[in-house]
């Protein structure tokens with residue numbers, strides 16, 4: 001399987017707008033990210049939890065499509 005990177009947006013937990021973190025800064029557990037839209041502070045750990053759930057769905061979806069492709073190829077050969 002080819003390498004594929006998945007990008008999951010971090011979204012504000014309050015207004016659902018995509019968070020634009022400071023790219024120069026590496027966020028770590030316990031940090032608070034201020035939303036540029038509503039200015040609420042988002043807990044980094046909570047954001048990662050949400051992003052991880054979304055990521056899992058993306059990967060599962062991708063894996064399913066790859067399996068379908070492989071099956072189709074397998075049947076074509078016959």
Ligand SMILES: [Zn+2]
Pocket residue numbers: 012013014015016017035036037038039040
């Ligand atoms: Zn917000």
